[in-house]
Amino acid sequence: MIQQLFHNPDIYQIEVDLPDNPLKYLNSYVVKGKMHNLVIDTGFNRPECQKALFDGLQELDVDLQCTDLFLTHLHADHTGLVGAFATAGCPIYMHGIDYTYLKDSADGTTWRFTEQNFMREGMPAADIEKQFSNQARKYSPQINFSVKTVSDGDMVRLADTDFHVIHTPGHTKGLCCLYLPKQEIFFTSDHILFDITPNIQIWSNMRDALEQYLQSLDKVYQLPVQLALPGHRKGNISIAGRIDEIxxxxxxxxxxxxxxxxxxxxxxxxxxxxxxxxxxxxxxxxxxxxxxxxxxxxxxxxxxxxxxxxxxxxxxxxxxxxxxxxx
Ligand SMILES: [Zn+2]
Ligand SMILES: [Zn+2]
Structure with a gap:
């Protein structure tokens, strides 16, 4: 399903179905500028997501030759289909920390850390083996690609529009939100979701992810927001109330x-x-x-x-x- 959410800049939402997943769908956002387009996040590396995303892009008449891809964080439901964009030569933007994690998970390094940790925390080996087929592992991008790294406070020109990068570690260590100050539009990714609570995990080189997450919520609490566009489910017109609830x-x-x-x-x-x-x-x-x-x-x-x-x-x-x- 495609929906136009804003005019000037023209922002569209493509609902990318995530079959058999409690998240239901991934919101891929498309910003169409005069000369360039921007796609934010992709869906899993599986045929159902590929069809939904690329049918949507075709319907919106998005030419990959003049399109940038912004990956908010490493999770496979956001990065799975990066391969198609890399092959088409699209510039890809991402925080360097999550890019490194993503590369390390290709050979299982990231996963092994968690498995060993969970065993020492009492989880039986049988329960750990059962999740080897989990969607986050199965549908991750199977390709080497390079990125232009972004950091907190960067202003990047994408789709002929100036976007602010806001680094909000917590859900992952390198998660970045995008913000349009003039229009007060906030792409919250999985930092703030409105009808589910973002999952907070433990990570190999991240001390106290929950504390960092709570600090990242405070960091954006005062941000003027007229339209908040999350990575999953429905958006909202403000964020402060939701931050209090989370x-x-x-x-x-x-x-x-x-x-x-x-x-x-x-x-x-x-x-x-x-x-x-x-x-x-x-x-x-x-x-x-x-x-x-x-x-x-x-x-x-x-x-x-x-x-x-x-x-x-x-x-x-x-x-x-x-x-x-x-x-
Ligand atoms: Zn996520
Ligand atoms: Zn997600």
Whole structure:
């Protein structure tokens, strides 16, 4: 489905279906300038996404010969189809940190770090193996490509329009949002979503992703926004109220962990996770699909890392696994 969201500059949204994925669809945004076009994010590297995106681009009469691609972050639902743009010779923009992660995940390095970590946090090997086929791995871009790296505060001219780059580490370490100051339009990617909460994980060279995420929410809290365009689901006209809700969600989750650990000390993260409140359409922990268990485990660990980092939880190693108690 294609929808025009703004005139001058002309901004369109292509809904790229993500089959069998709770995110439902990826919002690929197209900005059409007089001479140049911009595409923001692509969808997974799978035929269904490819058809949706390129049918949309054809309908909008987008010529790849004068099109730039901006990748907000490394996740495969945003970068999967970068190959088609690289092959066509489109300049590709991305933050250098996420570009490095993406290259390292091609040979499994990024994934191995998480697998080893999850094992030491009590997740059984069988549960880890079950998610080898998860969509983020299966549908990632299978191609080497080079990028023009962007950093916080950069002003980049794309689609004949000046965009501000705002680096908002948290959901990933290199996630960048784009902002149009004159029109007050904010492309929030997966930094701010409006009817689901962005997933926060642990990363190999990122200390306390949750703390960085909360700081990145504060960083954009005061930004004047007339139109917020997220990476998934529906957009909104403002962001401050949503930021308050997301921060409250994390505060509640941190408190939940402290309450659980208080009544049952010396549990692993994998034992703590089932006791948290998850909105999985009424499913119990044992019924979670392997990929959802994987993300829930990462989310739990990100909160535990925050509590350890802030001196609220004590971490102790016993027989090669970590156990947690109140500090
Ligand atoms: Zn993401
Ligand atoms: Zn996403």
């Amino acid at each position: 921060k409250e969600h994390h505060r509640n989750r941190l408190q939940e962990i402290l309450d659980i650990v208080k009544t049952q000390p010396h549990m692993t993260a994998f034992e703590i996770a089932p006791h948290l409140t998850w909105s999985m359409r009424g499913k119990k922990w044992n019924e979670f699909p392997p990929t959802q268990k994987w993300f829930a485990m990462g989310e739990t660990l990100a909160h535990i890392e925050y509590l350890v980092h802030h001196g609220r939880l004590a971490k102790e190693e016993r027989n090669g696994v970590f156990l947690y108690a109140l500090a």
